[in-house]
Amino acid sequence: MSKQTHSFQAEVQQILHLVTHSLYSNKEIFLRELVSNASDACDKLRFEALDNAALYEDQPNLELRVLFDAEAKTITIRDNGIGMSAEEAVAHLGTIAKSGTREFMARLEGDQKKDANLIGQFGVGFYSGFIVADRMTVETRRAGAPADQGVRWSSTGSGDFEVETIDKPGRGTDVILHLREGEEEFLSAWKLKSIIGKYSDHISLPILMRKETWDEEKKAQVPTDEWETVNKAAALWTRSKSDITDAEYQDFYKQISYDQQAPLAYTHNRVEGRTEYTQLLYVPAKAPFDLWNRDKRGGVKLYVKRVFIMDDAEALMPVYLRFVKGVIDSADLPLNVSRELLQESRDVKAIREGSTKRVLSMLEDVANSDEPSQKDKYAAFWKEFGQVLKEGIGEDFANRERLAKLFRFASTHADEGVSLADYVSRMKEGQDAVYYITADSLAAAKGSPQLEIFRKKGIEVLLLVDRVDEWMLSHLYEFEGHALTSVAKGAVDLGKLQDEDEKKAAEQAAEASKPLVDKLKASLGERVKDVRVTTRLVDSPACVVVDEGDVSAHLARMLKAAGQEAPKAQPILEINPQHALVRRLDAPEGAEQFDDLAALLFEQALLAEGGQLEDPSAFVRRISRLLVGG
Numbered sequence: 001m002s003k004q005t006h007s008f009q010a011e012v013q014q015i016l017h018l019v020t021h022s023l024y025s026n027k028e029i030f031l032r033e034l035v036s037n038a039s040d041a042c043d044k045l046r047f048e049a050l051d052n053a054a055l056y057e058d059q060p061n062l063e064l065r066v067l068f069d070a071e072a073k074t075i076t077i078r079d080n081g082i083g084m085s086a087e088e089a090v091a092h093l094g095t096i097a098k099s100g101t102r103e104f105m106a107r108l109e110g111d112q113k114k115d116a117n118l119i120g121q122f123g124v125g126f127y128s129g130f131i132v133a134d135r136m137t138v139e140t141r142r143a144g145a146p147a148d149q150g151v152r153w154s155s156t157g158s159g160d161f162e163v164e165t166i167d168k169p170g171r172g173t174d175v176i177l178h179l180r181e182g183e184e185e186f187l188s189a190w191k192l193k194s195i196i197g198k199y200s201d202h203i204s205l206p207i208l209m210r211k212e213t214w215d216e217e218k219k220a221q222v223p224t225d226e227w228e229t230v231n232k233a234a235a236l237w238t239r240s241k242s243d244i245t246d247a248e249y250q251d252f253y254k255q256i257s258y259d260q261q262a263p264l265a266y267t268h269n270r271v272e273g274r275t276e277y278t279q280l281l282y283v284p285a286k287a288p289f290d291l292w293n294r295d296k297r298g299g300v301k302l303y304v305k306r307v308f309i310m311d312d313a314e315a316l317m318p319v320y321l322r323f324v325k326g327v328i329d330s331a332d333l334p335l336n337v338s339r340e341l342l343q344e345s346r347d348v349k350a351i352r353e354g355s356t357k358r359v360l361s362m363l364e365d366v367a368n369s370d371e372p373s374q375k376d377k378y379a380a381f382w383k384e385f386g387q388v389l390k391e392g393i394g395e396d397f398a399n400r401e402r403l404a405k406l407f408r409f410a411s412t413h414a415d416e417g418v419s420l421a422d423y424v425s426r427m428k429e430g431q432d433a434v435y436y437i438t439a440d441s442l443a444a445a446k447g448s449p450q451l452e453i454f455r456k457k458g459i460e461v462l463l464l465v466d467r468v469d470e471w472m473l474s475h476l477y478e479f480e481g482h483a484l485t486s487v488a489k490g491a492v493d494l495g496k497l498q499d500e501d502e503k504k505a506a507e508q509a510a511e512a513s514k515p516l517v518d519k520l521k522a523s524l525g526e527r528v529k530d531v532r533v534t535t536r537l538v539d540s541p542a543c544v545v546v547d548e549g550d551v552s553a554h555l556a557r558m559l560k561a562a563g564q565e566a567p568k569a570q571p572i573l574e575i576n577p578q579h580a581l582v583r584r585l586d587a588p589e590g591a592e593q594f595d596d597l598a599a600l601l602f603e604q605a606l607l608a609e610g611g612q613l614e615d616p617s618a619f620v621r622r623i624s625r626l627l628v629g630g
């Protein structure tokens with residue numbers, strides 16, 4: 001093939017611009033990225049060769065080499081991995097296929113500082129070479145292809161790239177960086193070794209560099225023909241726990257997660273028994289930008305006997321723990337394990353259950369610690385990941401109890417950090433249920449009239465304002481034998497919490513108000529399911545509640561907002577006969593305006609609960625009429 005010129009996809013041009021401009025202060029990461037690609041290419045070859053050993057040609061040892069030429073001002077990252085065909089080179093080095101890239105780009109439009117962090121999280125890949133190079137040349141040949149099917153790809157990183165066919169006897173890829181003016185500091189074995197040590201020690205393949213000797217004449221170190229391994233090439237998780245320092249664990253986390261912050265916690269275990277595996281799992285301290293993407297690649301990499309297999313192994317971690325990062329290395333799975341097999345394997349199931357339990361106990365250790373610093377850590381974790389963890393209640397039946405204990409809520413007692421165990425420990429004598437209310441915001445929840453009687457009696461109510469809460473409640477009905485009970489559903493049965501006098505007073509009030517209740521029912525008609533005298537209001541004239549088993553008004557609103565059909569639940573109007581407005585309704589002077597007042601009472605109650613009026617203009621006309629007439 002003669003030389004062909006291709007244009008970069010528009011997104012690539014944007015990425016190139018951002019990477020070279022935003023990452024200038026951290027330019028050495030180009031080596032981490034290119035070494036990581038080279039190592040991936042070797043992993044891919046090993047994987048494909050499981051079915052086709054001929055791909056190894058005459059070179060079964062996979063390795064990476066880093067070379068530099070001080071005179072030509074080039075650095076070469078060489079691997080004998082899978083390589084690329086011409087089509088692959090055009091596709092992989094000219095377009096961006098990765099999901100989430102668009103979102104990532106959109107986020108980068110923000111301020112510069114945020115940018116650098118985000119780029120770090122994302123992994124910038126091949127194009128990071130252009131931070132230090134004004135030209136990149138890639139010479140590659142796909143494993144198994146003849147020597148004359150090599151490809152040279154080259155670009156100055158602005159607009160387009162060229163591709164031509166070359167002879168390349170050795171399989172794999174050379175990425176050659178032609179350094180920009182002023183980047184000569186990287187033309188040093190010491191410098192390159194130190195960057196490899198910092199970012200790429202965990203790469204389990206040997207990274208080789210030429211040995212150097214002192215040249216008396218030149219008064220400089222000069223390269224020899226001998227090669228030495230410059231990384232540890234020992235996967236950290238395979239080493240014994242007692243030989244690994246905390247700093248090494250932290251470094252490894254940074255290398256695999258691109259997260260500059262220390263993790264919240266980690267756990268490293270060799271599990272023996274029916275299935276044998278090693279797990280090194282981390283819980284990050286901060287949520288990644290794509291936490292809400294339930295389909296994103298998982299953060300846990302699967303290895304089989306130190307051979308990398310795949311990194312989107314959702315079979316290894318439940319979706320609600322998608323923020324966990326780390327490595328699972330199995331001793332039992334076959335090397336050619338496929339995705340389908342992963343889903344079905346009993347060994348994988350055991351690994352998944354074991355790993356889930358580990359993560360939960362790691363979280364429990366932080367959550368239950370008496371140390372204030374740990375408590376703060378857990379509060380911060382909950383802010384970042386609490387909503388995701390709540391998804392687990394429906395997803396992971398076996399760990400429901402443990403998960404519920406990890407949850408934290410707002411309540412009428414404290415604005416945050418209330419666990420169900422805290423709640424239970426504060427329950428009043430005779431209280432059986434855990435009471436809650438759902439609302440769109442904390443302010444709306446706090447202002448809800450349904451809370452009045454609970455406030456008066458000093459009974460704590462959980463204020464549930466996260467979007468996932470309604471969904472969570474459809475799976476979590478009780479905690480340690482105490483039913484989770486909405487204060488806005490059904491009739492309040494305070495049971496033993498009410499004394500005899502109060503019960504009697506309530507019955508009398510209901511009896512005395514019966515004629516009024518009947519009149520209201522007749523006036524409001526279809527708009528309500530029922531009208532009754534309340535036991536839950538102290539200061540408000542009325543409130544609406546839904547029947548036990550009906551969809552809460554809050555959930556109905558959420559479903560509607562999400563464009564879903566919400567079952568239409570008629571509300572029940574509860575009135576407080578002590579209130580002046582209700583008394584006015586009942587008074588003879590109120591007779592003329594009865595329908596207006598009744599409607600207003602109902603509409604007020606709807607609004608107070610966060611609802612919307614079906615006919616707001618009628619509401620406004622009604623108020624005007626009452627103001628003028630009254």
Ligand SMILES: Nc1ncnc2c1ncn2[C@@H]1O[C@H](COP(=O)(O)OP(=O)(O)OP(=O)(O)O)[C@@H](O)[C@H]1O
Binds near residue numbers: 125
């Ligand atoms: N040394 C290499 N050998 C073979 N293929 C390569 C090599 N370097 C890059 N590629 C190909 O080019 C693609 C793009 O690389 P790039 O680094 O931009 O993204 P990535 O590796 O997919 O993502 P990330 O770097 O975030 O992990 C790779 O997915 C791979 O297919």
